[in-house]
Amino acid sequence: MHRPQNFPVKDQSNFFHKIGYVFKQPELLQEALTHRSFGYPNNERLEFLGDSALNCAVSALLFKEFPLLPEGNLSRLRANLVNQQALFELASALGLGDLIRLGEGERKSGGHYRPSILANALEAVIGAIYLEGGFIEVENFVNNLYKPLLQDLDLETLGKDPKTMLQEYLQSRRVALPEYTVIATSGEAHRQKFRVECAIAKFNVRAVGEGTSRRRAEQEAAKQAYELIVQY
Template identity: 60%
Template sequence: MHSNRKFLLDTFCERLGYIFKRSELLQEALTHRSHTGVNNERLEFLGDAILNCAIAGLVFRSFPDVPEGHLSRLRASFVNQRALSELALSLQMDKIIRLGEGELKSGGSHRSSILADAFEAILGAIYLDSDYTHAEIVVKRLYLPLIEKVDLNGHGKDPKTLLQEFLQSQKLALPEYTVVTTAGKAHKQWFTVECLIPMFNIRTIGEGTSRRGAEQEAAKLAYQEVCFYH
């Protein structure tokens, strides 16, 4: 194995908090189907089930007074593609995932779906390398800091909804969203959106690969400002 890749894999395992006994399982978990050889799709299938079970247990124990419906929404928010891809990026998996040439050139190492699947595949690999308990320990280690920050009143709601509800509760006008710029080719555009709240003289800028994503980012920043202002 190339020394630089070995260093990156060792560093990744340190961040993850788990050292693989069978390095081939780690390699498989990090191999997208666009790459040659065995890919991570079967491990992703296994890891998905492990993650859902581990998160269900974690939110059940962490929120003893929360009803089933809210627990389901909490779990869903922790295992959706965006949440998993953000965790993968925090572990710098984009630097070690193996992709085919086409995916590599098109920016596949930062594609949410690819990162989310690889993260789940890692959990499947840990399960096969040891057992469910070790996989659950890794999930707890990564998720407990997120669990501790949960606001049960607002969790599960997107930033635009939270901002809208806050302004409506104050009997204020809703924010105005304006697309400032759109860059890139049709299949790979980048949007910059402004969120304006005249009453508080708040103007925030959000960016993303979709207009909705950029609006959510701008709303998130505006919500933080308006709550501080209020």
Template identity: 50%
Template sequence: MSRLRFPHVFRDPGLYQQALTHRSAGRPNNERLEFLGDSLVGMLVAELLFESHPRADEGELTRMRAQLVSGSALAEVARALELGEALRLGPGELKSGGHRRESILADAFEALVAAVYLDAGWEACRDCVRSLFTERARQLRAPEKDAKTRLQELLQGRGLALPVYELVSSSGDDHAKVFEVACVIEQPPLRLGGHGSSRRAAEQIAAQQALDHIKELLANER
């Protein structure tokens, strides 16, 4: 394994190697470290956001944290550290390009954060995470609430029942599935569909369709 562009020098090289060892390469691997690192990253990023966005409310902070610690966001940090080149993978993952896979990169990054904590303690771990996320946290703006959240809040604000999302169908090969979901609302009575590459994406599209329809109804009532 090559050395990382990482803001911590390990006293225990075994922890460093374990953090970068995928389960496909055998044991000891980074699965347990990833479990611990997930909580550490979430906590330390939450602290950063709390400091850097003093006017953000709980919902905005929650959405910003989700944006910063998502799999794709952590994979982006891992790529900046050239983490993929340092991973230890089994033959199958090597052949399939596992060193570029977002989930593997994100998990290995979280495992590295846990390894720092075990190697040098809380303050070293905190300093490491802050050095990687401070600028990202400062530049981040609170993302708009997603369609499902906005639809739920609209209905709750009018004392109406929450929507139900039904999986209508899924088709296509495993690598290119298409999901159809229906958003069902009791009042006003609606059943609107959405298609997406995942069930979650289809639900968001269906929720947006319902939002647009309800807003049109409300506009016509004025």
């Protein structure tokens, strides 16, 4: 027999503070933090609900944060933000590992730190917030959770180089592709420096990049041009 590890009131209010939401029904949070190995009711149904609520809130966040990004890039970004490893790290930062209730077998084999268990528990907590507080509370929670991650995101993390990004962006708008021109080279043969201009006539944009190869300079120029257009 396993005995319920109850959620001490002090830990509860710490946790509520961390997540920025106060549960009116602590038993709902308890359910979200109960792995199926512990018994029934457990967090499997709440995980189902929370998984889709998380996806939706992250989609809305990305949609608003990246107003010019095509759908394919938004999907790729979202996948990076809601995969098991990302959720595991967020769940660990919230201290879910110490709060989750597990059956004895899982407990002894390190379940408190298993990525899948923690990631699922975080989704279940989101499901519980949705159920009790409505979607608006999910949006608040998810926005706070991901704010630091979004600040670190830049074009590189989209998994594409700037020239490709820029080209796809322009193609999706049926705008003529940029022209790259080497405007200067300097330095000796084995350590030359290139200056390349990226021009997009339609937007009246000219951006310059430097690099130790023509290719690198073009990428840098494309990045500058992309950022100019995004602010456009």
